[in-house]
Amino acid sequence: MNFRSVDRRRFLKTTAIAGAGLAMPTIFTSASxxxxxxxxxxxxxxxxxxxVPLSGPYADEGADQLRGYELAVQHINGEGDGGMLNTFKGSVLKGNGILGKKVEFVSGDSQALADAGRATSNRMIERDGAIMVTGSVSSAEAIAVQSLCSDKGIIYMAGLTHSNDTTGKDKRRNGFRHFFNxxxxxxxxxxxxxxxxxxxxRAYHITADYNWGWSQEESIVEATERLGWETAERVLTPLGTSDYSQWLTPVANSGADVLVLNHYGNDMANALTQAVQFGLRDRQANGKNFEIVVPMFSxxxxxxxGEAVEGILGTANWMWKLEDEGTQAFVRSFGQAYGQPPSQSAHTGYVQALLYANACEMAGTFNPEGVVEVLEDFEFDGLGDGPTLYRGGDHQCFKQVLVVKGNDDPADRFDIQNVHQVVDAEQVTYEPDKWGGELGPVRSQC
Amino acid sequence: MTLFKSRKDLLYLAIFALVIFAMPLWLKPFGAGYPDLMQRFAIFGVFAIGFNILFGMTGYLSFGHAAFLGAGSYAAVWSFKLLSLNPVPALLFATLVGGVFAALVGVVSLRRSGIYFSILTLAFAQMSYSLAYSVLMPITHGDSGLQLASSDPRVLDRLFGADGTLPNLFGFSMHGMYGFYFCALILIGCFYFSMRLDRSPFGMALRALKSNQTRMSYTGFNTKPYARTAFIISGMYAGLAGGMLAVTDPLAGAERMQWTASGEVVLMTILGGAGTLLGPLIGAVIIKYFENIFSAFHPGRLYETFSFLPEGVQNFFVTIISPFVGEGWHLTLGIMFMLIVIFLPGGIMEGGKRIASALRNRRASGRHLQSRQFEPAE
Structure with missing residues (x-):
């Protein structure tokens, strides 16, 4: 063949035929x-x-969440001491897997990023045939993976995600969140x-400049102003800042007497440590002791x-020091398996896996349609958070919220905080359509 | 006009196309033969090939290319939201946005070269990232990402009565295998374009620019338009790749613009071989493979893999290997990158060439020996 004779028309023709021929097998496979x-x-x-994220700034939480999941799989399959399976009220799980099938798992590194989370979830769905995807440590990844799973027709059980959007404006019928917001x-x-x-x-807010930070600041400002507080200043800082001195310096002369740090993860640790080193807590302002508040504690x-946490108030979804029997059973079996108490990240993962398994067992099928029907308005107890409702209107769990306080005299590195107060579910309940968004239909087809 | 400069190029492209289309077959044994990852191979292949036009051919190391990728993604998702779920207008729009954005950034950045150029592009990319993350919320939806909603206007779709909730090419879903073949076609087109560019006088001018810009300007060339065109073309490739990401998976997030993403494409190009046609694609495939497959191994999986060994030996192997897989995939990639940069500065392509030439030498010397042995003496 003379290559000079390959003109555009012939080239296109040949490639079109070759392409169609090569694509042929997929048509058969997708039909079959x-x-x-x-x-x-x-x-x-x-x-x-x-x-779950295994690398990046949230790797610690991710690794602990994975431990929770692995423990949940063992307990669902009837291995180990059964943990919270024994205290889970409303459960029909028998400890022989789900519907007689043994549970296996695959895992991947989501890097706490939307793209990486979707890539790794796609792998688990397309290659490994996962029936359900669960886990997250950031809201960005949770929202991204939730919409992916919804498009793909499988169930997503969110891990640690605290933004209002996950079950607010970005909620999906196939996605469920146990964590609070x-x-x-x-x-x-x-x-x-x-x-x-x-x-x-008078409160001074320093807030991480992204969705979660804003919604956190908004909710604290709104709730405290209703009770008589004033807001002196609201300052935004870029995410991932390591030096907060330029934002902390103006606080002292602002006339404020409380500093609210709306940060999470490493940002929270950095901002809080530096605020304490600045001597803010030793100051007097308006004739009162200066205080620091961290609304969301990791x-x-x-x-x-470390020591900077002493006496600081904040909230948590769950804590290993709770004294109900569910928590104790979980902490015992987690401790036996890994030699340390579980974090709230591990707890929410463990609970989500159990809730999904139980929903399949109750529905008698793995079909998302059946599972969603069971989980909507499902009421349960004994999973460490007291009586809980999985609300059907937005797929958000409603349960007690813990207010925690930094421990003044920690015995070891896990003994950082104490439960200060347990707040009832009614006090934190809101309307399902508070932030708009719609659940849409259940999807069950790939 | 003929389409190919030489018969070798035609053959090269034909084999290239065949290998790409056959990916589902030969990637299966490596555990990578599923649509999502193959789409990523093709998409980041386009990104890296485009980056190579700027870095490999022209010698400008841009450290902010992810900004164009991200801009392309946002453009494509907005096209889905406002116009139609058809990927064709989305990709055209994404490419255009990538090009225009590159032209704007180029006006400032290309005033300098070398390290100053790199830092300027890096600054622009970080700026775009911060803007997308918080300032431009209404356009980008910040950290939760821009997504499709059933209430989007989709003017063209409404006009023609097309329905569906996800991007589709006249009814063919862009998820799954169709999405892969669609991306593969674009990849082959982009590869062909970069090959033509490489063989053209324009490509020669770019290489001249790389080897010595001052000397080139002394010979009477105005170097600026060449650099600017290369930068814009490369930005268009990045925009297209960003658009493809949105086509196969309709979500755009700000993290696509972060400097780590810009660094990744530099790694891809260097790992595969900067300045070669195929190298960047190979680099992209390797990095995406590590990111998606190596990160998925966990100790339980390793114990299964080595279950044929006696327990002590099994534990030993798992202990040795587990730091390098799962969460340790960065470590493996880093070691590999170091080894390649130290021993094969031209990337994997150089390794391939060395092996090929070693084989040729051996065969040549072998033939030489043979001919000497069997040639009858006078």
């Missing part, structure tokens, strides 16, 4: 793959997908800090902040 619902399990086992933190914390520090305070990052 028609199934009742996406990744319907056929053998004697069923696969869970755990998408920024609004609940504000509602729970405001009465407690007003009670502790007086109702005539227990693992509190460890990084």
């Amino acid at each position: 793959r028609a199934q009742e619902f996406c990744n319907a399990p056929t053998g004697s086992s069923v696969v869970f997908g755990f998408s 920024a609004y609940m933190s504000g509602q729970a914390l405001a009465p407690v800090i007003v009670d502790a520090y007086g109702s005539d305070r 227990d693992l990052n509190a460890q990084a902040a």
